[in-house]
Each structure stands twice: as C-alpha cells, then as structure tokens.
Amino acid sequence: MPFLIETFDAPERSHIRRERYQEHLDFLAEQADLLLACGAKLSDDGASADGGIYLVNVETRDEAESFIARDPFMQGNLFRDVVVQRWRKAYLGGESFL
Template identity: 30%
Template sequence: MLFVIICTDKPEHLSVRQQNRPAHLAYLSQFEDTLFAAGPTFAADGTTMNGSVLILDFADLRKAEAFAAGDPYAKAGLFASVDIRPWKKVLPA
C-alpha cells in the first residue's frame, strides 16, 4: 500500500535541514525499492525548503511510521509535524 508522508519543518530550522540533508538522502537510498516519489516543499518564495513529501510502498501503517521515525531529519528534531496517510494513485493511469 502506498503511504504519503507529509512533514512540516519547525520554523527557523533550515540549518538543521541543511546539516542533515546528506544523511537524509543516504537513508532514502536504502528504500529505493519502495520509494515512489520524494522531495522538499518550499515557502512562498519558491526557494526556501520548509518540509518534505514522500510517497512509499509499505505493507502497513506501522512500517510507514517506523520509516518516518528513522529518518535522520526526524531524529534531528527538524519536523514540527509528520502526517502519514494511505494513498491510492489514480491518475495518470
């Protein structure tokens, strides 16, 4: 089942994101077989990263939660919130 993981950074934590980005990307590379899509969200200026959206295929919600908790960004305290939702791709076919 696909899960969308929507993470919102804490205000004034861009340096935490930048410092932990290499570890975050290395962590994601371990899940390439289940990774559907991943990338940062941005502030209204279109350049300042302020969160993450990840879509991964996991057997159940517990595995998605474990993945999110293991992310170096989460371990570094970057996120103000993390929302995990089951998701179904409809379009494009």
C-alpha cells in the same frame, strides 16, 4: 497500499535541514525500493524548503511510521508535525491504476 507522509519543518530548527541533508539523501538512496516519489516542499522562489512529501510503497501504517522515524531529519527533530495517511494510486507517471 501506499502511504503519503507529509512533513512540516519547525522554522526555528531549519539549521537541522542543512546539517543533516547528506545523511537524509543517503537514507533515501538506501530506501529507494520503497519510494514511489519524494521531495521537499519549497517556497515560491525555490530558495528554501519547509517540509517534504514522501510516497512510500509499504503495506501498513506501522511500516510508514517506521520509515519516517529512521529519516535523519526526523531523528534530528527537524519536523514540527508529520502526517501519515493511506494513499490510493489513481495515476502515477502517466499510468492509470483505476
């Protein structure tokens, strides 16, 4: 069953997002087979990010936690908080899983 991972940036460490951005994108490309969806949470004007959401197709919480632990943003200590929660697909890409 998939997991939702929600991250919250520490404002005083926003420079880490810029410094590690390409490493983060490379990591996501390497893990693409596990990603149902992911992306940054943006300000209303779209000018800045302050966290992200990942929907990962893994079987256990340990796998989800291992996934986010390998993210260069996590390794760079960008996040002030990370929430990992089991997620049930009801609709994805317009398709019903009910």
